[in-house]
Amino acid sequence: MPDDLAEIYRTTYRALVRFLYRKVWDPDRAEDLAQECFARALVHKPDNARGWLFVVAANLARDEARKAATERRHLTLLKGEADAQAPAADEVAEAAADRDKVRAALDRLTPRDREALLLWDAGMNYDEIASQTGLAKGAIGTTLARARRRLVAAYEGSEGEHAARG
């Protein structure tokens, strides 16, 4: 096992899980996929392991999203019933509501802005984000500025809508 990969695993695993979670929105699945990324890295031994891991993670999450889109159609009704049957505790429900709003706000971003923002939040620097997204490094600051502004606006907007409805 290469030492650098062990070090990357130590420093990056949680970030990779977080990155994946914000794509698949399932903590267990995010863990599974993150471990899958490292398992593949152990086999392929990529040069730039960190960047490689996030590329693989993004691809896995994309595949996962395609599958989920298919399954979601079947699960919509079931989910509605389950939610109605098992009301969560207040704190958990509140956290879940916040998470859902962030998720909805992220969905309002363009894929490129969202990717840049999630990569930044996962600990990648501008060079790595540029490499990953194909953007020029000089454009990353602008992209992130736009992504952050839209995320906050979308979140506050949904809160505003919520307050107006409430």
Added chain:
Amino acid sequence: MPHVDEGLLHAYLDGELTPVERARVDEHLAGCLACRTRLDEERQLIERASTLLGLATPSDRPSPPLSALARPRPRRFWHVRMPLAWAATVILAIGLGWKLADTNWGTPPIKTMEGPVASRQDEPAQPQPRSVPPPAADRGTFGRRATRPAPTLTQKSRRLDTTTADQIASNATGAAEERSGAGVAAPAPAAAPQRTLAPRMQAAELDEVRAALDSATARTILGREPLVIPGLPVRSITRSGRAPNEIVVIQSLDSTHVIALFEARHSMTQASAQRDRVSASDTRASAAAKAVSDTPPGRLIGDVMVEIQARVTADSLQKLLAKIKP
């Protein structure tokens, strides 16, 4: 330097500018209140966005050691396929064996008293359909060697002398053929479904097959027509083998069940002694009889004692026995 744009401000706040770029921005900010104000706004925006993303973070869990994620080398496909192929072969063989064991080769074997316990319960005996005529060669007799069920309730040791039986049979056959179709007690003996014995039976028990009795001989033994259950085809009438002057009438209850009627003049019947002999000399017959009933139901009709055995419930046996008309 013109005002610092928001992309540059974010890169400045993210610490992603080169030292040269950073120095230039610092220089501008020092002399530009508007840009310093915007810098504060962007800093708050970044913090807010980061906080929001923090709301969408999975709870921390202990991560497994990296070594636990290492996979064994992928196996060559034949390493996986060979055990699967073997498993498939074994399952196929078992399935084929099962199927073959279940298959009736040609006609179903005739079930005798030794056959498996029947599921048939308490159903009234139905007359067999008579649309199919039996082969001409079999007309006029109650049965022939190859078409009779093996009288497995009897035993070799108690059998009639085969030569004598054959003589009786051969003498009787001519007479029976002359009277082909003549009324005998059976409602339609000629219409009894003719079956071939299963190969297993032919090989193992052919020597146990007793010569058929024609109705005249049967009458001589019993002093009257053999008693039968009306409406059921008679498959054979033979000597019982367990007493010199006892005959056994085999009738078909349905396609899988036969009924054995042991008939003897009452004066000659020593039922308990016979049963003792049966149980002592033939465990198979004893077991078969026991499975039906410890004491097979009997009925005295005129001076003929009729004992019935079949793989049905005792209640059904009594009902069948009651159907016999004097």
